[in-house]
Amino acid sequence: MGKQVTISTYITSCSESETIELGRKIGSLLVPGDRIYLCGDLGTGKTRIAKGLINAATNTPLDEINSPTFTLMNRYQGDPVVYHADLYRIENDDLEEVGIEMVEESQGVLVVEWAEKIALPSEDCLRIDLEHTDDENVRIITLEWNVTSSWSSRLCGRLPSGNQDSASGCKSRTQNYLCYGESLCRS
Ligand SMILES: Nc1ncnc2c1ncn2[C@@H]1O[C@H](COP(=O)(O)OP(=O)(O)OP(=O)(O)O)[C@@H](O)[C@H]1O
Ligand SMILES: [Mg+2]
Numbered sequence: 001m002g003k004q005v006t007i008s009t010y011i012t013s014c015s016e017s018e019t020i021e022l023g024r025k026i027g028s029l030l031v032p033g034d035r036i037y038l039c040g041d042l043g044t045g046k047t048r049i050a051k052g053l054i055n056a057a058t059n060t061p062l063d064e065i066n067s068p069t070f071t072l073m074n075r076y077q078g079d080p081v082v083y084h085a086d087l088y089r090i091e092n093d094d095l096e097e098v099g100i101e102m103v104e105e106s107q108g109v110l111v112v113e114w115a116e117k118i119a120l121p122s123e124d125c126l127r128i129d130l131e132h133t134d135d136e137n138v139r140i141i142t143l144e145w146n147v148t149s150s151w152s153s154r155l156c157g158r159l160p161s162g163n164q165d166s167a168s169g170c171k172s173r174t175q176n177y178l179c180y181g182e183s184l185c186r187s
Helices: 016-027 046-058 092-098 100-106 151-155
Strands: 004-013 035-040 073-076 082-086 109-113 126-132 139-146 174-181
Touching: 004 016, 004 151, 016 046, 016 126, 016 139, 035 046, 046 073, 046 082, 046 109, 046 126, 082 100, 092 100, 100 109, 139 151
Parallel strands: 035 109, 035 126, 082 109
Antiparallel strands: 004 139, 004 174, 073 082, 126 139
16 A cells, blocks of 8 residues: 555643544534544543534434443444443453444544554544643644545634633644555554
8 A cells, every 4th residue: 555645733731621522623514424433542632532522413412412431332322423432441352342333334434542542444534632731631643644635624724723721721723734644543
């Protein structure tokens, strides 16, 4: 397979609510068949961003959206329907248990936490990497997609351009860069 050209943009989130708001922005852009892969260590905010996303896409209240760590996958009725999976406890051989194939057939949107654990189809996915920083309330959130996918036009101009959190002095910002990689979803 040839090299893919990917676009990355990273956002500094200064608080849990900024991460949820970023999720809401992306959630308002979803179309059937989208795949959102959330990657990053324990407690980086994958579930927070998923909450925002599902809330905006399906109108489900934030407090009714919970991590599917034990149920493996939750379904939210909406337009589009959103499925939220968590692969933390899953090994490659158990992937069928989660029911991801069924999502693909039903034209739902698939949101996956711990997506880096398993080689999932990566074409046209939006990959979101979350990282801790030295500040316990600050996360670096990197969005990455294939330059030829519709995410380029959908996200253009819709990400936060930067604002200063007066309490902490943390400055959130968005920065774009192009990169040439083998694949969108490194494992
Ligand atoms: N900027 C931030 N963005 C998101 N969460 C933050 C931020 N700052 C602090 N937090 C806290 O970090 C935690 C993130 O928890 P969350 O369950 O969303 O992480 P997760 O990546 O889904 O973890 P897990 O790997 O266990 O599924 C919450 O307790 C939240 O309050
Ligand atoms: Mg989680």
